[in-house]
Amino acid sequence: MTSPTGTQAVDRAAQLLIEVARHRDPVTFTELIAASGLAKSTTSRLLTALERNGLVRRDLAGRFSPGEVFVSYAWRGGAEADLVSVAQPVLAELGEDTGETVNLGVARDGGLVEQIAQVDSKYLIGGTNWVGLRVPLHCSALGKALIAFGGAELPGGHLEQRTDRTVTSRAALADELTAVRERGYAVTVEELEPGLVAVAAPVFADDGIVIGALSVSGPASRLTTAAIPAAASSCMTAARSLSALLGHDRPARGVQPAALAS
Amino acid sequence: MTSPTGTQAVDRAAQLLIEVARHRDPVTFTELIAASGLAKSTTSRLLTALERNGLVRRDLAGRFSPGEVFVSYAWRGGAEADLVSVAQPVLAELGEDTGETVNLGVARDGGLVEQIAQVDSKYLIGGTNWVGLRVPLHCSALGKALIAFGGAELPGGHLEQRTDRTVTSRAALADELTAVRERGYAVTVEELEPGLVAVAAPVFADDGIVIGALSVSGPASRLTTAAIPAAASSCMTAARSLSALLGHDRPARGVQPAALAS
DNA sequence: AACAAGGTTCCGTACTATGGAACTACCGAA
DNA sequence: TTCGGTAGTTCCATAGTACGGAACCTTGTT
Structure with a gap:
């Protein structure tokens, strides 16, 4: 079954982003794979794209938190x-x-x-x-x-x-x-x-x-x-x-x- | 020229999202088209996807603001x-x-x-x-x-x-x-x-x-x-x-x- | 040293995203 | 009321992007 929306990649990336934004603590790559059910390679590619755009941030341990875009939105009130x-x-x-x-x-x-x-x-x-x-x-x-x-x-x-x-x-x-x-x-x-x-x-x-x-x-x-x-x-x-x-x-x-x- | 990343759609959607999140006031569809340089149809499709996932919100006048995902992140501290x-x-x-x-x-x-x-x-x-x-x-x-x-x-x-x-x-x-x-x-x-x-x-x-x-x-x-x-x-x-x-x-x-x- | 776990890169294929055009909706003017 | 203009969505054939399996790399463990 496929979604007839023509936005598969964006939907998947959005779900990954939400998973990261909702958790109080940083989320690991593996947890994201489990939560989304996507292939490792796909998940990696999407997360890299989100990171490149400042939507998620990767800490030294490789875990993900919401990126600068979220942070500055929040600080700005x-x-x-x-x-x-x-x-x-x-x-x-x-x-x-x-x-x-x-x-x-x-x-x-x-x-x-x-x-x-x-x-x-x-x-x-x-x-x-x-x-x-x-x-x-x-x-x-x-x-x-x-x-x-x-x-x-x-x-x-x-x-x-x-x-x-x-x-x-x-x-x-x-x-x-x-x-x-x-x-x-x-x-x-x-x-x-x-x-x-x-x-x-x-x-x-x-x-x-x-x-x-x-x-x-x-x-x-x-x-x-x-x-x-x-x-x-x-x-x-x-x-x-x-x-x-x-x-x-x-x-x-x-x-x-x-x-x-x- | 194309980006060899294999994430064109996600990159474009991310840029639209950032454009919305950065502005203090709601952004119109037309402004987003101008800012991104994308085709109307593409922009519409991507924004619909972002909206469906709660990343942007559309007000009654059709303008876009950051969605619930941003809001609850900010309120949660x-x-x-x-x-x-x-x-x-x-x-x-x-x-x-x-x-x-x-x-x-x-x-x-x-x-x-x-x-x-x-x-x-x-x-x-x-x-x-x-x-x-x-x-x-x-x-x-x-x-x-x-x-x-x-x-x-x-x-x-x-x-x-x-x-x-x-x-x-x-x-x-x-x-x-x-x-x-x-x-x-x-x-x-x-x-x-x-x-x-x-x-x-x-x-x-x-x-x-x-x-x-x-x-x-x-x-x-x-x-x-x-x-x-x-x-x-x-x-x-x-x-x-x-x-x-x-x-x-x-x-x-x-x-x-x-x-x-x- | 060998292994396991976690992640990234590669690459041919399949099918998703693209954008022009047609279409709809709404608004203000005549 | 009709008419044009503006704003936005849907359609569809095509192009080319995103997919995911497998190979590969890296880091930590026994």
């Missing part, structure tokens, strides 16, 4: 820029849906979450521009969503009491995070700022790790206990579709290894 | 893990050369630099294990090297006075950074901790941005004014060879576009 641009339409739709301020947040060092994209509320009373703003993990909906699903770690030390409703007990927080995992979304009610209520849901990358969270924020007067479930539901749907755009739960990735060999 | 492993032999040699404690540092949020790899001093009096330790940019050699070459930004606000020799005036610091750029290396003499002297030089990624710095640290008794230039010179040499390993100043990257077309 390409993934985050990409996330913002891919997310934009999703944020817009969520904003349309709920009418409230919508934010995309990612974890930062030091137990903080930074808002990296925003859609403004349709109401006169709504959030200001929070892009670039960093808030603590433990008292923001974005932060709780990140921690609950493994996208961030709560730092040691004192948990700042931002308002009289801020949860500062680690035990209480742990219980709440369990609830977050069960529900699929996080809520903060006036824990960061009096009168501010938010819900958030996690965003997954294609390999299942959490890379950020999506939130809907508004005044306590609109996001009442009764209104929260609907907002949370929209938020979760949006987060899921953003995850899907990033390749999470993608049903089948191109050619399967078995189909590579003749 | 693959580049940093890679840096540590690529750097290890270079650090080891620098340690051998100078006998002092050698560190690799990268910029973190909040005006800090984190040491992510280390080789211990050969002497009994030397640095302890600093891996994971974060120190301020303005009073560490690593930090100054990073700021001077654009790899980090000095945060606003108060510059902490760690010792009586810490430079806390922004004007004085600016002057010193100019000197760092001219010399190619940074020095701190008892500015972070009494008795501790260090020199550092920047490490460049393949596209010329600064991703980290390499330092040599020791007690003031050994790293005297007279001994500093030699240590700094070794440090710069090591930093340059590490940069070279990362592809910086690589003379020619594989096949040139002109050679792609038949």
Whole structure:
């Protein structure tokens, strides 16, 4: 059986590249032969081509890691820029849906979450521009969503009491995070700022790790206990579709290894 | 003229992929045709193959950005893990050369630099294990090297006075950074901790941005004014060879576009 | 020294990739 | 609405690239 695409060589090379990029540690030539099912000579030729183009790198022991092209993409922050641009339409739709301020947040060092994209509320009373703003993990909906699903770690030390409703007990927080995992979304009610209520849901990358969270924020007067479930539901749907755009739960990735060999 | 490598299709696809990965913004099909000099049909076929394998992504407007494989590599922190492993032999040699404690540092949020790899001093009096330790940019050699070459930004606000020799005036610091750029290396003499002297030089990624710095640290008794230039010179040499390993100043990257077309 | 494992190069053949042309889709203008 | 122009995909016969078995080289092991 042959693939009728007219790109056999490229498909094979791409699968080798993916095999290298997905592994955390360098991959050996032999492992690549096993994984692809290709002939030694073919594998050697393809890998040499990938190496020549800077897509893979060979260390002194002859093992392969992703090459300079990957490295400079990552250092440049390409993934985050990409996330913002891919997310934009999703944020817009969520904003349309709920009418409230919508934010995309990612974890930062030091137990903080930074808002990296925003859609403004349709109401006169709504959030200001929070892009670039960093808030603590433990008292923001974005932060709780990140921690609950493994996208961030709560730092040691004192948990700042931002308002009289801020949860500062680690035990209480742990219980709440369990609830977050069960529900699929996080809520903060006036824990960061009096009168501010938010819900958030996690965003997954294609390999299942959490890379950020999506939130809907508004005044306590609109996001009442009764209104929260609907907002949370929209938020979760949006987060899921953003995850899907990033390749999470993608049903089948191109050619399967078995189909590579003749 | 043809390349006698037996990998024409893979080379061409790799060049298309690189063109997409290098650009900060999405690239159009037409730009890719121009850049590669290939026929429309060939370009279309190759791009479809890359897309099918998750190496590029096509947005709604039909423009191309790096695909999920790049995104998840970057989010996973693959580049940093890679840096540590690529750097290890270079650090080891620098340690051998100078006998002092050698560190690799990268910029973190909040005006800090984190040491992510280390080789211990050969002497009994030397640095302890600093891996994971974060120190301020303005009073560490690593930090100054990073700021001077654009790899980090000095945060606003108060510059902490760690010792009586810490430079806390922004004007004085600016002057010193100019000197760092001219010399190619940074020095701190008892500015972070009494008795501790260090020199550092920047490490460049393949596209010329600064991703980290390499330092040599020791007690003031050994790293005297007279001994500093030699240590700094070794440090710069090591930093340059590490940069070279990362592809910086690589003379020619594989096949040139002109050679792609038949 | 002989062997084994890991990788590369060689070379004739088979079949994959090529690119011109035809085709489709979409857009803006008249 | 029709019309041209631009952007991109599919088709197909042909050329020539990529294939893989086997020979060969290199390095580490018994």
